[in-house]
Amino acid sequence: MTGAFRNVVGDKTYRFDDLRTLMAKATPARSGDRLAGLSAENAEERAVAQITLADVPLKRFLEDLLIPYEDDEVTRLIVDGHDPDAFAPVASKTVGEFREWLLSDAADEAALARLRPGLTPEMVAAVSKIMRNQDLILVARKCRVVTKFRNTIGLEGRFSTRIQPNHPTDDVNGIAASILDGLLYGAGDAVIGINPATDNVQQAGRLSRMMAEIIDRYEIPTQSCVLTHVTNTLECIEAGAPVDLVFQSVGGTEATNSSFGFTLADLAEARDAALSLKRGTVGDNVMYFETGQGSSLSAEAHHGVDQQTCEARAYAVARHFDPLLVNTVVGFIGPEYLFDGHQIIRAGLEDHFCGKLLGVPMGCDVCYTNHAEADQNDMDNLMTLLGAAGCTFMMGIPGSDDIMLNYQTTSFHDALYLRKILGLKPAPEFDDWLRRMAIFRSGSGFSLFEGLPDGFSRSLEAVPEEA
Amino acid sequence: MDQEGKNGAGKNGAGEDGTITVRAASGEAARTGSVVENPWRRLRRFTDARIGLGRAGTSLPTREHLEFQLAHARARDAVHLPLDIDRLTAAMAKAPRIGELGDPVRLRSAVADRSEYLRRPDLGERLDEASKTALGTISAEGGIAIVIADGLSSFAIQENAVPFLSAFLDLWDREGLDLAIAPPVVVEQARVAIGDAVGEALKAKASIVLIGERPGLSSPDSLGIYFTWAPASGLTDSRRNCISNIRPAGLSFEEAARRTLYLLKEAAKIETSGVKLKDRSVAPEIGSDEREQSFLTGGRSDE
Numbered sequence: 001m002t003g004a005f006r007n008v009v010g011d012k013t014y015r016f017d018d019l020r021t022l023m024a025k026a027t028p029a030r031s032g033d034r035l036a037g038l039s040a041e042n043a044e045e046r047a048v049a050q051i052t053l054a055d056v057p058l059k060r061f062l063e064d065l066l067i068p069y070e071d072d073e074v075t076r077l078i079v080d081g082h083d084p085d086a087f088a089p090v091a092s093k094t095v096g097e098f099r100e101w102l103l104s105d106a107a108d109e110a111a112l113a114r115l116r117p118g119l120t121p122e123m124v125a126a127v128s129k130i131m132r133n134q135d136l137i138l139v140a141r142k143c144r145v146v147t148k149f150r151n152t153i154g155l156e157g158r159f160s161t162r163i164q165p166n167h168p169t170d171d172v173n174g175i176a177a178s179i180l181d182g183l184l185y186g187a188g189d190a191v192i193g194i195n196p197a198t199d200n201v202q203q204a205g206r207l208s209r210m211m212a213e214i215i216d217r218y219e220i221p222t223q224s225c226v227l228t229h230v231t232n233t234l235e236c237i238e239a240g241a242p243v244d245l246v247f248q249s250v251g252g253t254e255a256t257n258s259s260f261g262f263t264l265a266d267l268a269e270a271r272d273a274a275l276s277l278k279r280g281t282v283g284d285n286v287m288y289f290e291t292g293q294g295s296s297l298s299a300e301a302h303h304g305v306d307q308q309t310c311e312a313r314a315y316a317v318a319r320h321f322d323p324l325l326v327n328t329v330v331g332f333i334g335p336e337y338l339f340d341g342h343q344i345i346r347a348g349l350e351d352h353f354c355g356k357l358l359g360v361p362m363g364c365d366v367c368y369t370n371h372a373e374a375d376q377n378d379m380d381n382l383m384t385l386l387g388a389a390g391c392t393f394m395m396g397i398p399g400s401d402d403i404m405l406n407y408q409t410t411s412f413h414d415a416l417y418l419r420k421i422l423g424l425k426p427a428p429e430f431d432d433w434l435r436r437m438a439i440f441r442s443g444s445g446f447s448l449f450e451g452l453p454d455g456f457s458r459s460l461e462a463v464p465e466e467a
Numbered sequence: 468m469d470q471e472g473k474n475g476a477g478k479n480g481a482g483e484d485g486t487i488t489v490r491a492a493s494g495e496a497a498r499t500g501s502v503v504e505n506p507w508r509r510l511r512r513f514t515d516a517r518i519g520l521g522r523a524g525t526s527l528p529t530r531e532h533l534e535f536q537l538a539h540a541r542a543r544d545a546v547h548l549p550l551d552i553d554r555l556t557a558a559m560a561k562a563p564r565i566g567e568l569g570d571p572v573r574l575r576s577a578v579a580d581r582s583e584y585l586r587r588p589d590l591g592e593r594l595d596e597a598s599k600t601a602l603g604t605i606s607a608e609g610g611i612a613i614v615i616a617d618g619l620s621s622f623a624i625q626e627n628a629v630p631f632l633s634a635f636l637d638l639w640d641r642e643g644l645d646l647a648i649a650p651p652v653v654v655e656q657a658r659v660a661i662g663d664a665v666g667e668a669l670k671a672k673a674s675i676v677l678i679g680e681r682p683g684l685s686s687p688d689s690l691g692i693y694f695t696w697a698p699a700s701g702l703t704d705s706r707r708n709c710i711s712n713i714r715p716a717g718l719s720f721e722e723a724a725r726r727t728l729y730l731l732k733e734a735a736k737i738e739t740s741g742v743k744l745k746d747r748s749v750a751p752e753i754g755s756d757e758r759e760q761s762f763l764t765g766g767r768s769d770e
Contacts (some may be wrong), residue, residue, distance in 0.1 A: 002504065031586050033588065034584065034586070035588075035589075051733060062718075077718075122613075156491070165516075166516075167514055168518070168712075169513075171513060171514070172759045172760070172761040173510075173513040173514075173761050173762055174513040174514035174516070176513075176515075176761030176763045176764075177507070177510035177511070177513045177514050177516065177518050177762075178514060178516045178518055179509075179763065180507060180518075180763060181505075181507065181516075181518035181519060182511065184505070184507065185525075195539065206759065210759065210760075210761060213760070213764040214761070214763050214764055217763070217764050218763075271484055276694050308611030312499075334585075334587050334681075335585045335586065336585065336586055336587070339585070339586065346483065370539070370542035370543055370546055370681065370682050370683070370684070370687075371546045371585060371619050373680060376535070376539070397516075398516040398517045398518040398520070399516070399517025399518075399520050399527075399531065399535060400517070400535065401516070401517050401535070401538070401683075401684045401685065403515050403516050403683065403684075403685055405680070406681055406684075406689075407683070408539070408684065411517075411527075413520070413522065413525060413526055413527055416525035416526075417525065417526060420525065446525065446526075448503075448522070448525065449508075450498070452506050452507065457761055458761075459763050459764075459765075460506070460507055460510075460762075461508070462614070462762060462765070463510065463762050
């Protein structure tokens, strides 16, 4: 089933050459699709495309593949993994009817979980394109994805944070200073994850050991990760480094992943290697993936598919490997893909919704670069909306300023703001640890002790007052 | 360096504005008004990261919040500030060794304005029609093209292009190759790949692009160097070598000049650049079995 779509509106006939074109033109406006020459000509064409898309049967996405099966291993993963029985409850619906079902009370936590193997990323992307922000929030909030390694992430009423202690020269004391800052502000239950400034196997091993020692020494119920290439991590594991989580940036097409220098087989091999270490205590989700709209276009690997649909396909890659965490780095790529705060906020909500509906533990790097038309207020808005949507985790960095990657993301203070206004606790094992260490005060709420907890004061006292 | 010192504001704990800092007994934190200060702030000697900011409730103290806004304002201004090309070329003419290269040629990319520059990276990689004509007046045949591009921070170019070029030419005079250097080219609203278009038009053997890098909060003035042997339109990043973070508080001009010359000499030997040219000018990495302990885990060998 292929072919063009027509829609007559007043005295005008709109034609969309194929499903891929219809999807792109129905996408809420963003600079990346315009750069790729895929977006609607004007606001009316976009609205008509959305009306047209709403009438497309979900079944059509199983037959009219946006990227051919024989050309792309991500398409093969999606098609081969599709479960017709799980799909049955919505198999007769159009995209528009699917939106209504998702919003209905019939789509509760259990029904949404059963549906997951029956959904493809293209169906999920399609319905997101005709949803308002409040729809994206409401439905995502009903999805529950729970994962485990040394703690339990994604439970109702919980919200986790990654400590991102980056340093421009990977100085161990500089990194440790940011880790301590984060822990003392109650952050770090999702992961302590470093983007290394020097990206090679030796450095990744060194940083893994350093974090493992901190986690052991203070008995922190969390996990570490060095965000280096999957092949580097595999070598680290083979060399005996204490690797908790395997990281990789993933995209939604085989060509994107090829530009990142890996295949799905590489991810499977690294996952097996990490599982063999048996370092998890309460579970064995050992993968950490990062994604972001625009990566396929940036790699000239998008096959004429809009950037949001490519992004949703990346979650199909992620879901295949049972990750602990998936993070959409929404504002990092720059204004040629997401121009301003308005587009970044929309994309963050879309990504979170699509990820959760497909069943991945979706978090968000709520962030922006200095050449984007965005500021801290936009980030306040996005993190608050994501908190309401039940987002799994976000980043935490001292004072929002990543001094290595030169962009702004959420701070340790930001996470405490969200906890206060939405009543969101950290992962239970980590929450207990924070209280045991006298970082959070016991009882309800999120008040911090004022002094330096005894458990850390000895380490700090060992640092001389002056350099 | 301490972030506050850099931004010209006061040191931790206030004092000069009349507020009183009370240090409580051991194990208790100091308070200044409603602000709980963090005793671990002194760990800033290890990092420029904004650690130990203190808190009002669990939110940022006013001073820290406003310091951040100032840093962001500076980074934003660095992106949108137009290159003062008259001031730049005047400074180049005045710098003795740069002036000898000949009058700079002023060009523009195919981008109309900053807003289009940010949306259309492809146009920033091409010259406009008038610039293609203007480029016909010079040649770098068999020699080196120096291309100065505003990129994402004209501020970086304004501050650091002349000192870097002076350092490079000093080194070149002592240790350079037997190659001519063409009059420098200055391109407004340009991306890195503009060096390919210019280098090809000038028939240059190599191009050296000086470009303003994406500004960070703590580094709005960061200059990048992109080096390409045998520049030609349509090359990808895999053919370029990059030297980043050149600025007074980052990589020094002398060190950047040394690495640039190194790349040039190595490229001349293998007649290409990019991924095939491994930069071994940087000190080798730390050995794989080295254990380095941070202050968080050091000093407990008894366990």
